[in-house]
Amino acid sequence: MEALPRETVVDVLEKRLREDILAGRHPAGSYLPPERELADGFGVNRTTLKHAFGRLVHAGLLETRHGVGTRVRDFLRLGGADLLPMLVRHSPDWIGEIFEVRGSIGALIAERAATRATPGQIAELGPLMAAVAEADGGDAVQLADAEVHRALARATGNRVYVLLTNTLFNAYLPVRAALVDPFLDARAAHDRLAPVVEAVTARDPEAARVAAAAYLSATERIMLEGLARSRERRDGDR
Structure with a gap:
């Protein structure tokens, strides 16, 4: 402790x-x-x-x-995006706007990764996905999942996408514990993300974009539901 x-x-x-x-x-x-x-x-x-x-x-x-x-x-x-963690801490309402950007940027990153990834970057995705399936506990699965997205951002060959991905993950930090629901089941988390990685590995940009949009939409819904329950519990304790 x-x-x-x-x-x-x-x-x-x-x-x-x-x-x-x-x-x-x-x-x-x-x-x-x-x-x-x-x-x-x-x-x-x-x-x-x-x-x-x-x-x-x-x-x-x-x-x-x-x-x-x-x-x-x-x-x-x-100001810059580095203010986001502080703004989320002040008002979780910012999360909805962060998710909107996450959805559009995440789909674009997957599409670009499918087009530009090097053989070495493609090979890196397999062990990272295995780490998601093998992680123990929601927090560990969530962090392993994040590493896959960082790898996809690197695979675009554009460092700005890498920094944007880092910024969005950092923005979650103040409420990350309330966003863990999609990662409580390691196998389900792996299977939810697998179509994105499979499309990138197959170098199919359209399939990667569609799969990423579906993944981001599904996890957003689950996370927002978890955040709402967290708020209800907090309000009930007051």
Whole structure:
């Protein structure tokens, strides 16, 4: 068992400020109140506040200008996909938009992989699929399944597809435990993904695109159902 992480005052303050920004209580383009006023309001010292600000600047939510103040960035206009895990943590409603992109990008990746994969990349898929079937437990199956998709992205020969695949998987992290349902049965997870890999191996781009679309649609439905049940349990515990 692992010890639970202990939140520091900076952690709590960062979370509070982040939620205020993402909820629109500090609109994009607006300046935060002066540091002394904020520190007094939160009951912290200015050093603690500066540490929290530093994290939010690094996250892309704030920008500071010496002698001017700290302003909320328009993250929807200026931010990148690296913000997705934080946005999902703030509101799981983002998951639906992530799945929409996952569906279109995933089908395109399979199609491109079927056209461009090298013999070595084709050979890599067999052991990765075997790892899905042999994985023990939903979490392990989910991770093994992800490695197949990373391999398919690499097989496109386009590194941007690889980075997009990584970004989408990273976006799931805050709610990954609630999305494990398609991977609870290792054999079923393997069989669900197998048509995609078979089409790529056969170098049939149309079949790969169709198979990937079917796989992504089926797993999306199962995952969203699991996420809904997780929300219902959480709401029932309140």
